[in-house]
Amino acid sequence: MALGKSSGFNMATSTYQLEVDIKDQLTIVQAPWHSQPMVDKNALRAAFSSRLHEALDDAGIRRRGRGVDIHRMLKSLGVNKTTQAVSKWLNGEAIAEADSMVALCSWLKVRREWLEYGVLPKEQSGESNVRQLVVSGESNVSEINQRFGKVPLISWVQAGAWSEAISNFESYEADAWLSCPVPISNHGYALKVLGDSMTNPGPGRSYPAGCILFVDPEAETKTGDRVIARVPRTNEATFKILVEDAGRQFLRPINPQYPIIDITEETHICGKVVGSFIPE
Template sequence: MKTLGLKGVDITKATGVSSGGVSQWVNGITKPNGAKLLALSKILQCQPDWLLYGKGDPKEYDTPSVVPISIQNRVPVISWVQAGEWTAIVDHFQPGDADEWQETTAKVGSNAFALHVQGDSMVNPSGSPSIPEGSIVIVDPDTVVDNGKIVVARLEESSEATLKKLVIDGPHRYLKPLNPDYRPIQINGNCTIVGVVRQVIFNL
């Protein structure tokens, strides 16, 4: 921090973390994760892995190139209950049925939708990919479902959809949270995959 001429207040502004939280990072009491880890590595101009584990060259930081962003589509922001019923209601869904619309740069089909992420089950303490609470996911039901994809799915016993990583291990399938504090859910015929996440939108 001193080498870059930074103060604690600069870290606080860049990451949105309180001064007490920054102090805990500095003293090794807690570790940054998700979007906060990326924001911290950016302002300190180093790799996230070096911050967490001391691996690699701390000076190696790849500044993302700035490219023009093209808005591909606008999709309705729906509730998690609506997402669970999406295959049944999508054909009858009208533009006026959505109170909010989200622009997306992802190439998605006409049945795509957006969701506000709730909870921290998809916050990855190891870094990327990580989907923090409050972010918006763009979901496309027309994208091919495959192993390792982040999906929105509905379990038979629930009226709401859930956001998880699909893991296929031989004959076994799981919905796996990115947060290791949560347990994977084994699925078989009791689950409907509603769609695949094509984009995650959040503010640092």
């Protein structure tokens, strides 16, 4: 049995469109690649803007002229942003880049996880330069130093063919990228969970709809890892746990209401989930 990164996928002859049924199965049918909708960036921008205004209110920053105050603060710290860029943050049209995000958090005394992603708590602690996120591995939670690398937030269709799309990696819009706080390869990406097949109805780790995943297509996978896989026979891309039983490998959902998927020689592991968080 051969498991590996997605390969043998001819983008010149195969184009796709995502359809999601009530069982969280990601069905792919013919349609132009570039017609695929990205994850709702407008909602992410609006949520960031709302949190930014909330932090400004808490800090007692005036309502009128906020753009000027932010621009002056950034300039004093050597962060050069135009007033137009700052205005877009306040109006929900863009999300601040890494250097600006760090400066805003320092100024407003809020955690970057909260300002950028909505992950509580909001206020900085005494160790504000260390972030705590859920990282896949032997332990459920790991503390790691803050990182400022960004990965694109892509659709599930794009994830299924990511190895073929890497040549266009830098063509994605800048504000469709998320800061990744975990070690990840240069070709890493983020996905937004759809459906509830990885939602735990009981205690334990859960990935509900809306959860953001950080995926590394170059990481080695082993039994027990959370993975993104593509099953060519049914043209489905899915998020499951890689498991093994009696010498055979399967893709298992966390939610017992969904079936286990057999892994065949045609199954390709598109990436390993190396981290995740649930937005507020």
